[in-house]
Amino acid sequence: xxxxxxxxNGLLLTMxxxxxxIKNGAVVIRDTKIYDCGPQNKMDLGGLNIQADKKIDAxxxxxxxxxxxxxxxxxxxxxxxxxxxxxxDVWLNEHIFPAEAKHLNPDSVRQWSRHSCRExxxxxxxxxxxxxxxxxxxxxxxxxxxxxxxxGQGVIDFPAPGVPDPAHNIRVxxxxxxxxxxxxxxxxxxxxCHSPYLCSKKTLVAAKKIAEDxxxxxxxxxxxxxxxxxxxxxxxKRSIIGFLDDLSLLNENTLLxxxxxxxxxxxxxxxxxxxxxxxxxxxxxxxxxxxxxxxKLLDAGIAVGLGTDGAASNNDHDLFGEMDMAAKLxxxxxxxPCVMDARxxxxxxxxxxxxxxxxxxRIGSLExxxxxxxIIVDVDKPHMVPMYDPFSSLVYSAKSSDVSLVMVDGVLRVxxxxxx
Amino acid sequence: xxxxxxxxNGLLLTMxxxxxxIKNGAVVIRDTKIYDCGPQNKMDLGGLNIQADKKIDAxxxxxxxxxxxxxxxxxxxxxxxxxxxxxxDVWLNEHIFPAEAKHLNPDSVRQWSRHSCRExxxxxxxxxxxxxxxxxxxxxxxxxxxxxxxxGQGVIDFPAPGVPDPAHNIRVxxxxxxxxxxxxxxxxxxxxCHSPYLCSKKTLVAAKKIAEDxxxxxxxxxxxxxxxxxxxxxxxKRSIIGFLDDLSLLNENTLLxxxxxxxxxxxxxxxxxxxxxxxxxxxxxxxxxxxxxxxKLLDAGIAVGLGTDGAASNNDHDLFGEMDMAAKLxxxxxxxPCVMDARxxxxxxxxxxxxxxxxxxRIGSLExxxxxxxIIVDVDKPHMVPMYDPFSSLVYSAKSSDVSLVMVDGVLRVxxxxxx
Numbered sequence: 001x002x003x004x005x006x007x008x009n010g011l012l013l014t015m016x017x018x019x020x021x022i023k024n025g026a027v028v029i030r031d032t033k034i035y036d037c038g039p040q041n042k043m044d045l046g047g048l049n050i051q052a053d054k055k056i057d058a059x060x061x062x063x064x065x066x067x068x069x070x071x072x073x074x075x076x077x078x079x080x081x082x083x084x085x086x087x088x089d090v091w092l093n094e095h096i097f098p099a100e101a102k103h104l105n106p107d108s109v110r111q112w113s114r115h116s117c118r119e120x121x122x123x124x125x126x127x128x129x130x131x132x133x134x135x136x137x138x139x140x141x142x143x144x145x146x147x148x149x150x151x152g153q154g155v156i157d158f159p160a161p162g163v164p165d166p167a168h169n170i171r172v173x174x175x176x177x178x179x180x181x182x183x184x185x186x187x188x189x190x191x192x193c194h195s196p197y198l199c200s201k202k203t204l205v206a207a208k209k210i211a212e213d214x215x216x217x218x219x220x221x222x223x224x225x226x227x228x229x230x231x232x233x234x235x236x237k238r239s240i241i242g243f244l245d246d247l248s249l250l251n252e253n254t255l256l257x258x259x260x261x262x263x264x265x266x267x268x269x270x271x272x273x274x275x276x277x278x279x280x281x282x283x284x285x286x287x288x289x290x291x292x293x294x295x296k297l298l299d300a301g302i303a304v305g306l307g308t309d310g311a312a313s314n315n316d317h318d319l320f321g322e323m324d325m326a327a328k329l330x331x332x333x334x335x336x337p338c339v340m341d342a343r344x345x346x347x348x349x350x351x352x353x354x355x356x357x358x359x360x361x362r363i364g365s366l367e368x369x370x371x372x373x374x375i376i377v378d379v380d381k382p383h384m385v386p387m388y389d390p391f392s393s394l395v396y397s398a399k400s401s402d403v404s405l406v407m408v409d410g411v412l413r414v415x416x417x418x419x420x
Numbered sequence: 421x422x423x424x425x426x427x428x429n430g431l432l433l434t435m436x437x438x439x440x441x442i443k444n445g446a447v448v449i450r451d452t453k454i455y456d457c458g459p460q461n462k463m464d465l466g467g468l469n470i471q472a473d474k475k476i477d478a479x480x481x482x483x484x485x486x487x488x489x490x491x492x493x494x495x496x497x498x499x500x501x502x503x504x505x506x507x508x509d510v511w512l513n514e515h516i517f518p519a520e521a522k523h524l525n526p527d528s529v530r531q532w533s534r535h536s537c538r539e540x541x542x543x544x545x546x547x548x549x550x551x552x553x554x555x556x557x558x559x560x561x562x563x564x565x566x567x568x569x570x571x572g573q574g575v576i577d578f579p580a581p582g583v584p585d586p587a588h589n590i591r592v593x594x595x596x597x598x599x600x601x602x603x604x605x606x607x608x609x610x611x612x613c614h615s616p617y618l619c620s621k622k623t624l625v626a627a628k629k630i631a632e633d634x635x636x637x638x639x640x641x642x643x644x645x646x647x648x649x650x651x652x653x654x655x656x657k658r659s660i661i662g663f664l665d666d667l668s669l670l671n672e673n674t675l676l677x678x679x680x681x682x683x684x685x686x687x688x689x690x691x692x693x694x695x696x697x698x699x700x701x702x703x704x705x706x707x708x709x710x711x712x713x714x715x716k717l718l719d720a721g722i723a724v725g726l727g728t729d730g731a732a733s734n735n736d737h738d739l740f741g742e743m744d745m746a747a748k749l750x751x752x753x754x755x756x757p758c759v760m761d762a763r764x765x766x767x768x769x770x771x772x773x774x775x776x777x778x779x780x781x782r783i784g785s786l787e788x789x790x791x792x793x794x795i796i797v798d799v800d801k802p803h804m805v806p807m808y809d810p811f812s813s814l815v816y817s818a819k820s821s822d823v824s825l826v827m828v829d830g831v832l833r834v835x836x837x838x839x840x
Contacts, residue, residue: 080805081812085747085761119802285748286816288757315816316803325745327505328705329752337708341505382539383736385500392501396706396735401821 004048005029005410008040010058010376011390014366015065015350021390025063029372032185032409037366060380061404062390065366066126066373067319068353070278071219071257071307073132074116074141075109079312088225088287096312100133104161109134113141118419120317121147123400126373126408128317129255129278129307129357131192131219133161136179143184146413148373150357151180152192152219155207157200170206177214186409188359190217196240197228201247208249217253217358219278220244223266224258225289241266250275255356257307258283259297260290267293271300276356279348281326283309295330295339305353306345319349320400327395342395376405378417424468425449425830428460430478430796431810435485435770435785441810445483449792452605452829457786480800481824482810485786486546486793487739488773490698491639491677491727493552494536494561495529499732508645508707516732520553524581529554533561538839540737541567543820546793546828548737549675549698549727549777551612551639553581556599563604566833568793570777571600572612572639575627577619590626597634606829608779610637616660617648621667628669637673637778639698640664643686644678645709661686670695675776677727679717680710687713691720696776699768701746703729715750715759725773726765739769740820747815762815796825798837 005028012025014037026040028048036043083095109132120128127148132138135153142149153176154160155169163172177189191211193199199207204220211218223229223240236243241262244250250273257278262270270277279294297304306326308317323345330340354364363373377398379387384402387393406414413420425448432445434457446460448468456463503515529552540548547568552558555573562569573596574580575589583592597609611631613619619627624640631638643649643660656663661682664670670693677698682690690697699714717724726746728737743765750760774784783793797818799807804822807813826834833840 078806081808081817084809084812084816085758087757091757115802115805122802282748285752286757288751288755290755291752311817315812318803318819321741321744324741325748328702328745329749331708332705332711332749335708335710337507337511337706338505382535382542383738385535386498388501389504392504392735396504397501397731399738399819399821401819 002031003054004035004050005054005056006045006050007056007058007063007374007376010061010063012037012366013062013064013390015347016365016367027063027366027374029407029410032371034366034368034370034372037368056405058376061376061378062394063366063374063376065350065364066375066406066408067124067349068305068357068364069120069125069128069308069317069319070255070305070353070356071280071309072116072128072130072317073310074113074128074130075104075132075134075138076112076310076312077116077119078103078108078112080315082312084315091287100161104133106134106137110137110141113138114144116311116317117142117145117147121145121406121408121413122403122417122419123318123320124375124377124403124406125317125319126375126406127354127359127363129190129217129219131190133163136176139180139183139187142187146408146411148186148363148408150188150190150217150359152190152217154192154194155203156194156198157203158198169203170210173207174210177210177216188216189214190219192219195221195228196243197231204249205247211253215253217255218249219255219257222256222259223261224284226261229261239263239266241269245269245273252276253358258289258292260284260292262293264296267296267300267302270297271302276303276305278307278356279304279326280307280309281329282322283313285325285329287313291329291333294326295334298344303352303355304348305356306348318400320398323349323395342389342391345395346391372407372410374407375403378402378404422451423474424455424470425474425476426465426470427476427478427483427794427796430481430483432786433482433484433810434787435767436787447483447786447794449827449830452791454786454788454790454792457788476825478796481796481798482814483786483794483796485770485784486795486826486828487544487769488725488777488784489540489545489548489728489737489739490675490725490773490776491700491729492536492548492550492737493730494533494548494550495524495552495554495558496532496730496732497536497539498523498528498532500735502732504735511707520581524553526554526557530557530561533558534564536731536737537562537565537567541565541826541833542823542837542839543738543740544795544797544823544826545737545739546795546826547774547779547783549610549637549639551610553583556596559600559603559607562607566828566831568606568783568828570608570610570637570779572610572637574612574614575619575623576614577623589623590630593627594630597630597636608636609634610639612639615641615648616663617651624669625667631673635673637675638669639675639677642676642679643681644704646681649681659683659686661689665689665693672696673778678704678709678712680704680712682713684716687716687720687722690717691722696723696725698727698776699724699746700727700729701749702742703733705745705749707733711749711753714746715754718764723772723775724768725776726768738820740818743769743815762809762811765815766811792827792830794827795823798822798824
């Protein structure tokens with residue numbers, strides 16, 4: 001048996017609902033899991049095997065769950081900053097699609113996946129939910145980095161990198177699920193249908209069936225742009241969410257990515273079906289897609305996580321920035337400074353994000369028995385002083401570069417702000 | 421004579437209009453100023469006195485002007501995160517005003533001013549434009565930190581910290597200008613009238629007169645909230661900008677802070693009078709004040725700089741965050757991804773910010789004869805790789821923690837990301 005690890009002397013934010021911050025908090029890690037967690041003076045350390053070099057002093061830091069990024073295309077960091085400040089169609093058709101056609105191959109996907117995952121680990125993200133092409137190679141990059149991930153092979157009814165004939169898209173996705181199942185306990189397979197406008201009804205239904213049969217997450221881009229809405233409403237004579245619901249695609253294993261152009265009726269459907277939402281404020285803002293009605297989704301009790309989207313449209317994988325952006329965007333959009341308070345945003349980036357991608361039983365909060373995905377945020381920096389409320393400091397003042405330590409599955413990946 | 425300093429081997433962004441990034445760029449600093457600047461291979465280093473230890477290798481970095489923060493209340497970092505996610509009136513009346521009454525004194529103002537300035541230096545800001553009470557003490561804190569600043573004593577027609585009797589507000593402001601005039605060549609005095617709703621017409625006019633007589637900047641919060649607009653329009657039967665114009669308050673030495681609730685006619689007036697604007701997107705979003713029509717202001721050729729506002733309403737002094745936020749906010753607000761491109765945002769945070777506060781003759785770009793306010797941004801970080809376009813990388817990917825070196829007036833203040 002490995003030695004136990006103790007992280008102590010920090011301000012502990014477990015992110016369990018309603019639990020306040022705990023001064024002098026501690027976490028004991030045994031193997032890959034949290035063995036104990038709480039106020040240090042109420043913890044029985046007697047029976048543990050903690051060597052001196054396995055004690056991590058978190059003094060001057062906040063101990064909290066690793067962040068959960070609910071929407072990424074990790075290999076796309078190879079196109080970070082390639083083309084910005086352009087209309088969506090010009091950006092996609094004249095820059096991104098040609099660049100993908102030219103540069104995507106198994107090697108580049110693996111390399112840039114690893115690159116993005118390292119960027120995420122350095123910035124305190126311990127789990128991402130990803131979808132792309134050559135996804136098995138993306139997964140290899142993830143595994144090499146040490147991150148936890150839900151990963152889905154892209155399904156699209158057009159010739160795609162690695163799947164030149166779309167007739168095989170469902171078969172490739174099905175094989176992907178088998179291929180990655182035993183690669184690492186940190187990888188959870190998933191199905192990623194691109195969108196209702198690039199997948200036929202038949203494809204959507206077949207892809208959802210694979211996901212249901214395997215009991216895994218079905219990810220789909222939905223209602224990202226106004227154009228998409230016009231298109232689907234023109235063809236199907238109902239809302240895009242109504243359309244997906246009629247195809248029986250919505251349940252608790254469905255992650256609706258973006259969900260910008262949805263109305264109150266759509267929200268009722270999402271709520272009734274217990275479907276989940278990934279909100280990507282920075283991508284939606286930068287591409288001028290629109291503003292998702294997130295406060296309404298939250299009011300309806302829907303699980304909403306935060307996603308960065310790919311680095312080509314953000315241009316980073318920084319969830320600290322995303323929390324701050326989400327809070328401020330919705331306050332001004334609703335003209336109400338009370339919406340999206342700091343606790344809500346921090347929950348979206350941790351436990352609610354985990355719930356959105358179906359991993360809340362294993363990660364997203366610091367609780368006994370959960371996987372040891374833990375970060376320490378250094379607060380001994382001018383921009384973090386004073387600290388009246390740690391939730392507020394983390395959302396409105398902290399930078400991802402304040403993350404000093406990152407652990408995934410009980411394994412240290414970042415220490416003193418450096419990758420190990 | 422001091423030894424000359426050479427910064428070389430970096431990618432040089434002078435921020436001179438239209439000039440592209442220069443590979444292998446260099447800057448020579450003599451005393452407090454830029455002696456030479458450009459491609460290293462076209463630079464005559466023969467006659468210079470550069471010792472080995474005065475050569476700064478910027479390899480893997482971008483050399484650019486220090487950032488200009490056009491609106492701060494530096495002592496307010498003492499209230500950072502004190503109260504967030506609240507309605508504006510509750511925030512002000514139940515939290516900020518009582519805290520100011522209790523905690524503001526010359527010592528605390530000096531201490532927290534210095535604290536904020538250090539935060540700014542660490543994040544690449546070399547100049548701020550500030551207004552507060554006990555401002556002479558705030559200036560002492562600024563001088564101790566080494567930052568450059570335009571500083572104005574607050575003028576308000578209510579009892580204020582340090583000015584219990586508002587009858588003396590003009591006299592105190594006038595004395596402030598004298599007091600700080602010779603404190604440091606880095607400090608430029610200014611007058612800071614709080615707002616048209618907390619200052620009478622008589623006070624506004626008298627305060628502007630001091631500024632005009634001294635040839636200094638007149639700062640004023642304007643059109644920040646809808647309530648303010650209703651109030652002034654109800655009383656004065658015209659727009660708030662029209663009202664200020666009728667009082668002859670608008671000219672090239674007037675900085676209109678916020679300018680959220682203004683219309684096309686107001687923009688015409690601002691343009692005609694050559695008045696300047698400080699845009700504070702994060703503060704306006706977090707307090708749910710509204711969205712200033714910045715793309716229209718820029719189209720009219722008005723000088724618009726970026727400001728963080730006080731740390732109580734932001735909650736940091738990070739202009740890298742502010743650039744990213746400004747770009748994304750206006751893209752989604754205009755539903756146009758082409759507005760507020762990266763170059764525009766970077767100019768707002770440098771040369772246009774300098775123009776907004778009347779210092780563009782001395783700072784804001786790297787040109788021979790300007791003061792040596794220079795930063796180096798490290799790009800050798802996962803989130804900055806790849807770099808297709810440095811402007812885009814700086815606005816959409818860089819974090820303030822990537823700033824590795826900061827120089828103000830030829831003096832190094834930050835090196836390897838640490839305060840000296």
